[in-house]
Amino acid sequence: MAEPAVTCENVMLSRGERDILSGVSLSVPEGCFVGLFGPNGGGKTTLLRALLGLQPVARGRITVLGDAPGACSAQIGYMPQSRGGNGASLTGWDLLGSGMSGNRWGIPWRSRADTLAIREALDAVDATALADRRLGALSGGERQRLLIAQALIGWPRLLLLDEPLASLDPVRMRDVAERLGRIAKQRGMTVICSAHDINALMGVMDSVLYVARGQARLGTVDEVMTTEGLSALYGAPVEVCRAPSGRLLVSADAL
Numbered sequence: 001m002a003e004p005a006v007t008c009e010n011v012m013l014s015r016g017e018r019d020i021l022s023g024v025s026l027s028v029p030e031g032c033f034v035g036l037f038g039p040n041g042g043g044k045t046t047l048l049r050a051l052l053g054l055q056p057v058a059r060g061r062i063t064v065l066g067d068a069p070g071a072c073s074a075q076i077g078y079m080p081q082s083r084g085g086n087g088a089s090l091t092g093w094d095l096l097g098s099g100m101s102g103n104r105w106g107i108p109w110r111s112r113a114d115t116l117a118i119r120e121a122l123d124a125v126d127a128t129a130l131a132d133r134r135l136g137a138l139s140g141g142e143r144q145r146l147l148i149a150q151a152l153i154g155w156p157r158l159l160l161l162d163e164p165l166a167s168l169d170p171v172r173m174r175d176v177a178e179r180l181g182r183i184a185k186q187r188g189m190t191v192i193c194s195a196h197d198i199n200a201l202m203g204v205m206d207s208v209l210y211v212a213r214g215q216a217r218l219g220t221v222d223e224v225m226t227t228e229g230l231s232a233l234y235g236a237p238v239e240v241c242r243a244p245s246g247r248l249l250v251s252a253d254a255l
């Protein structure tokens with residue numbers, strides 16, 4: 001059987017004096033598309049950073065692509081949570097090319113293979129027409145698509161996306177989610193993608209990873225997104241309803 005892409009064994013992650021996640025054990029099979037959800041401050045970014053080796057593991061053990069976090073960086077694409085703003089005078093080509101020449105000295109130079117890899121990644125999220133424009137002249141959602149393209153360059157084995165759908169309008173959100181799902185399946189990529197709107201990833205993700213109050217639960221949508229399951233995770237009544245359209249509605253006073 002194929003080795004899992006990610007494992008956590010009794011993992012605790014702390015920031016400063018605070019424990020953000022504790023006792024987390026899970027296994028993500030290679031090729032699985034995982035939607036990562038939870039409240040603000042629930043620990044989604046902290047977990048993604050731990051998988052990258054950027055956040056120390058306070059207790060327990062994490063493996064990523066069969067190795068310690070940080071050991072397989074070349075096989076991982078990462079899109080950090082966008083805080084906007086920087087590099088307004090750069091173009092999309094500059095942005096995507098910047099990640100490719102970091103191991104070379106001298107004037108930035110792009111090989112034909114680099115250019116092809118950038119073109120493929122831009123095409124994958126329908127961002128080719130944006131790449132010649134300055135970042136400062138793009139909308140938040142347009143910049144967001146370029147950042148997703150940047151994470152896709154070279155078709156990484158593991159793709160970690162921190163709220164890639166934020167700032168996209170509903171139609172574009174669905175379009176980008178479906179494109180990511182198709183690429184992941186075609187390329188056998190493992191994806192962990194955080195989001196706030198679970199409906200944006202319905203039909204695209206294979207599993208849901210829900211983090212809240214320091215706990216994590218991984219399973220299918222039907223296993224995790226239940227009134228009982230989420231109420232237990234939040235430690236407060238949470239109601240999960242499925243509309244006739246298939247959309248999930250999650251509501252609670254505490255959310």
Ligand SMILES: Nc1ncnc2c1ncn2[C@@H]1O[C@H](COP(=O)(O)OP(=O)(O)OP(=O)(O)O)[C@@H](O)[C@H]1O
Nearest residue numbers: 015016020038039040041042043044045046047081
């Ligand atoms: N640099 C830091 N130092 C100390 N605590 C931090 C730091 N960054 C984040 N935290 C805290 O860690 C907790 C988890 O934050 P994290 O960013 O992982 O949550 P999140 O689930 O990604 O939230 P959001 O949905 O708002 O993006 C939060 O309570 C946050 O305040």
